[in-house]
Amino acid sequence: MTVRTRFAPSPTGFLHIGGARTALFSWAYAKKNGGQFILRIEDTDLERSTPEAVQAILDGMQWLGLDYDEGPFYQMQRMETYKKMLQTMLDAGTAYYCYSSKEELEALRESQMQQGLKPRYDGKWRPESGKTLPAIPVDISPVVRFRNPQTGVVAWDDLVKGRIEIANAELDDLIIARADGTPTYNFCVVVDDFEMGITQVIRGDDHVNNTPRQINMLKALGATVPQYAHLSMILGGDGQKLSKRHGAVSVMQYHEDGYLREAVLNYLSRLGWSHGDAEVFNMQQFCEWFDLDHITPSAAQFNTEKLNWLNAHYIKEANIDVLALDIATRLTKLNVEVSLQPKLQDVLALYRERTNNLNQLASEVAYFYALPKANLADVEKHLTPEILPVIRTLSEKLGIIDWTAEAIHAEINAVVAENQLKFPKVAMPLRVMLTGNTQSPSIDQVMALLGQKLTLARLQKHLI
RNA sequence: GUCCCCAUCGUCUAGAGGCCUAGGACACCUCCCUUUCACGGAGGCGACCGGGGUUCGAAUCCCCGUGGGGACGCCA
Numbered sequence A: 001m002t003v004r005t006r007f008a009p010s011p012t013g014f015l016h017i018g019g020a021r022t023a024l025f026s027w028a029y030a031k032k033n034g035g036q037f038i039l040r041i042e043d044t045d046l047e048r049s050t051p052e053a054v055q056a057i058l059d060g061m062q063w064l065g066l067d068y069d070e071g072p073f074y075q076m077q078r079m080e081t082y083k084k085m086l087q088t089m090l091d092a093g094t095a096y097y098c099y100s101s102k103e104e105l106e107a108l109r110e111s112q113m114q115q116g117l118k119p120r121y122d123g124k125w126r127p128e129s130g131k132t133l134p135a136i137p138v139d140i141s142p143v144v145r146f147r148n149p150q151t152g153v154v155a156w157d158d159l160v161k162g163r164i165e166i167a168n169a170e171l172d173d174l175i176i177a178r179a180d181g182t183p184t185y186n187f188c189v190v191v192d193d194f195e196m197g198i199t200q201v202i203r204g205d206d207h208v209n210n211t212p213r214q215i216n217m218l219k220a221l222g223a224t225v226p227q228y229a230h231l232s233m234i235l236g237g238d239g240q241k242l243s244k245r246h247g248a249v250s251v252m253q254y255h256e257d258g259y260l261r262e263a264v265l266n267y268l269s270r271l272g273w274s275h276g277d278a279e280v281f282n283m284q285q286f287c288e289w290f291d292l293d294h295i296t297p298s299a300a301q302f303n304t305e306k307l308n309w310l311n312a313h314y315i316k317e318a319n320i321d322v323l324a325l326d327i328a329t330r331l332t333k334l335n336v337e338v339s340l341q342p343k344l345q346d347v348l349a350l351y352r353e354r355t356n357n358l359n360q361l362a363s364e365v366a367y368f369y370a371l372p373k374a375n376l377a378d379v380e381k382h383l384t385p386e387i388l389p390v391i392r393t394l395s396e397k398l399g400i401i402d403w404t405a406e407a408i409h410a411e412i413n414a415v416v417a418e419n420q421l422k423f424p425k426v427a428m429p430l431r432v433m434l435t436g437n438t439q440s441p442s443i444d445q446v447m448a449l450l451g452q453k454l455t456l457a458r459l460q461k462h463l464i
Numbered sequence B: 001g002u003c004c005c006c007a008u009c010g011u012c013u014a015g016a017g018g019c020c021u022a023g024g025a026c027a028c029c030u031c032c033c034u035u036u037c038a039c040g041g042a043g044g045c046g047a048c049c050g051g052g053g054u055u056c057g058a059a060u061c062c063c064c065g066u067g068g069g070g071a072c073g074c075c076a
Helices: A017-032 A051-064 A075-092 A102-114 A185-195 A205-220 A251-256 A261-269 A283-289 A304-317 A320-333 A344-354 A358-368 A376-382 A388-398 A405-418 A423-435 A443-450 A452-463
Strands: A004-007 A036-041 A070-074 A095-098 A143-146 A153-158 A162-167 A175-177 A200-204 A227-231
Touching: A004 A017, A004 A200, A017 A036, A017 A051, A017 A200, A017 A227, A017 A261, A017 A283, A036 A051, A051 A251, A051 A261, A070 A075, A075 A095, A075 A143, A075 A175, A075 A185, A143 A205, A153 A205, A153 A227, A162 A205, A175 A185, A185 A205, A200 A205, A205 A227, A251 A261, A261 A283, A261 A304, A304 A344, A304 A358, A320 A344, A320 A358, A344 A358, A344 A443, A376 A423, A388 A405, A388 A423, A388 A452, A405 A423, A405 A443, A423 A443, A423 A452, A443 A452
Parallel strands: A004 A036, A036 A070, A200 A227
Antiparallel strands: A095 A143, A143 A175, A153 A162
């Protein structure tokens, strides 16, 4: 049987890091096994689903390069199918109408909680042989409930967590269609996973408790039960759960914040999954290696430091033209217009090894295209009255040489020797004057790249 | 409260009874390189939650604690 996996987010917000990892693992599992990966938008919650969120999820998937073979399917467009299935179950007696009001159920829940019981439906409207159902109230439109078995156990061999068994006695008759007739999550999932022929359901840990109910419904429908793999959650850097209020961040935010998709992908791959000592690998390699056997069942904490390290690695490895395109965009956001000279690719070649972030890289190279403003403390510290004459002499000599890093280096060396100075004594003021910074690559290389004209002009400004 | 899940360095993890005086990676520290800051190179610090079993032998298996997390919606 060919492998078919799916990613089924609800469009109530952006694609966050946990969802992205779930999608990544499902995607990789399909790729690894030559199967299909399906995207399904679970938008049956009219209250909270938004088209913006749908778009945000699609954008996130695209940025990460998680392409799907089928979909996106939208559950709201599949109502006919759900209604048909609902009727089938009603006819078969595996589902029934329930006229209990919300208030009634609320009261029930409360009293059960007080008694220290697990809150659950009391089965008031559950048809039973020999049982007389209450009179149907006229003012209540009914919900539909699944008639869950009351005895025995539901068990499955979770591909991540191992065997899990739950007594049916722990389960109650869940609502599968609301009073307005729309089906609920647990029912749609079951119908879709069944009809879409999903073979492995890879999803978040928080669905473990839904699994036994879904298995029971699948069985009631006569469907083959897929395999399940429940991924543990990703905790924030502080070890706390991620939520809208606490640290949950859109994957697109990582793009904004200067991360390369390759770094995010590689990082996410290693969160909860491993392949021996392998740390750095691309997605092709990942798809070859990926398996469910090496997923950790415990929760993982997000660690920005390691992401940064991977980001540094991928910045070094990136195709220089692709990198230049990205950095040019970021420079534009900094109101810096990239000119033809010096070539951005050359600048990046000199700078890319020194950073772990694209935004940082952009701001570090900005001075090539816009006049830098050195901070006062640096100016005072390095542009001393003693050194300025030396720089002036150097500046004059620089005006008449071949503009190569070697020649520049030789000139600096010459003045350093003449004045019996140390190299940094001259290099530092040059840095401040030319880059506005006290940190840069070799100053001779910077000057070579900046060009003779710009270099002399910037020096001149400080020598007046 | 009830049910379910989890537990190796600060963090991500390797580990399927002897290969473990527990390996790798990030971070941290030291040194080297050096034209500043990085990069890079070489070292270092650092963990099997506790207690009982099982076994010749347990990080690995079992039980009990403890701690953490999840679920208990006409949300997904």
